[in-house]
Amino acid sequence: MRWRAVVLGAVLTLAACGGGREMQQRRSDAMMEYDVQEPPAGAPGAPPASGSQVAYSYTLRYAFDRPGVAAVQGQQLALCRKLGPTRCLVVSSTLNDPDSDEHVVTDEAVLLIDARQAEAMMRRFDAIADAGGARRALRSVEAEDVTRQMIDAEAAVRAKQALAQRLLTIIRSGNGKVGELVEAEQAYAKTNEELEAAKATRATLAQRVAMSRLAISYAFNDLPGGSSPVAASIATAGDTLSSSVAALVTFLVAALPWVVVGVPLLWGLRRIARRRGWRLPWRRRNDAVVPERE
Structure with a gap:
């Protein structure tokens, strides 16, 4: 019947999209490996090549020799909140209140920052930490190329949208038996669920590219020997x-x-x-x- 022919056409369309994704995956696999490095200072987080989508994540660690973690962390989080959630978002933060007999305390904060302003934000965080008597002990950056995942997600969204539109046309036409129409409605509902899942995946990938993850750790150590085990043993x-x-x-x-x-x-x-x-x-x-x- 007519509605079956339409469904068959939709299935063929999905198969064609799947074949296109496989060809895109093969082309992507044939590409040269991407050399992970920090983005240029003028345009942090920018794609290294035309059409590439890269998600950056940064790690900062500050070392303190006197109790000043709360002040430094508070100023950094206040700066982040002042910029607004579209440019900087505080995901989580911890701040311990050390006792008098605690000599080593570690706190942390996790932020999402605008990938285009990541370098500028970290420079401002370094300035706040330096003014608070801390030194930057570690800085690292990781990059993940999510171009293929975004292509697959976009193709899945388009394929599900096309199938949902075809099924909706069948349902609105009213042609066919009652059982066949019920099956078409069930297929339409399932396709919509899969469409929403594909959209969520696409949005998550886009968010990872647009907002870089920044993990900040704060280490306070007032042991007499500092980080040297021998000196600490002699001093204590x-x-x-x-x-x-x-x-x-x-x-x-x-x-x-x-x-x-x-x-x-x-x-x-x-x-x-x-x-x-x-x-x-x-x-x-x-x-x-x-x-x-x-």
Whole structure:
């Protein structure tokens, strides 16, 4: 019937789109490998080649030698929020309140920043950290080419849209049996679900390209030896000795009541054993053995 012919045409269209995607994948696989590097300072996050879609992610780590993490992190997050969610978005952040006996504290923040302004944003973050007494201990950048994924997502959206339109035409025409129309409506509903999923995938990929992920970690370390284990051990030798003496005193205090009770008890049991002639099993065996005389 007519509606079956239309559905068959839609299936053939999807097959053609799938074949086109396979050819695009082969062409993409045949391309030269992309050399990952930082984008130019003038246009951070810009595609390195015509038509390429690259998602960048950055990592920053700041080291503090005095308690100033809260102030630096607060100023950086305030700057991000001031720019607005379209240019900078705070995804998550943690800030620990260290106790007096905590010498090493680590906090973090995860942001989404406009890929075109990533370099400028990180320079401003570095300036805030430098003013707060921190130094940048690490900076890294990663790039992922998502061109093929975006091509596939776009092709899937177009194919699902074409199939949904054809099925809607069949349903509106009213031609065919009731069961056939019900099947067409079910296929239309399923196609719409798949279409929304394909659109969500396309939007996610576009978001990754437009907004770069920036992970910032803050490390506070006020150990006397800093990051050197040997220097830290020498500097904290007095504390280690004090801790050992304290542990010994604690052990003696805990054992003293048992000594006071146990020593008289053992002495009394020994007196009773001597009066009644009790002997230990191995002593009895030794007494039973009579040495041979020559």
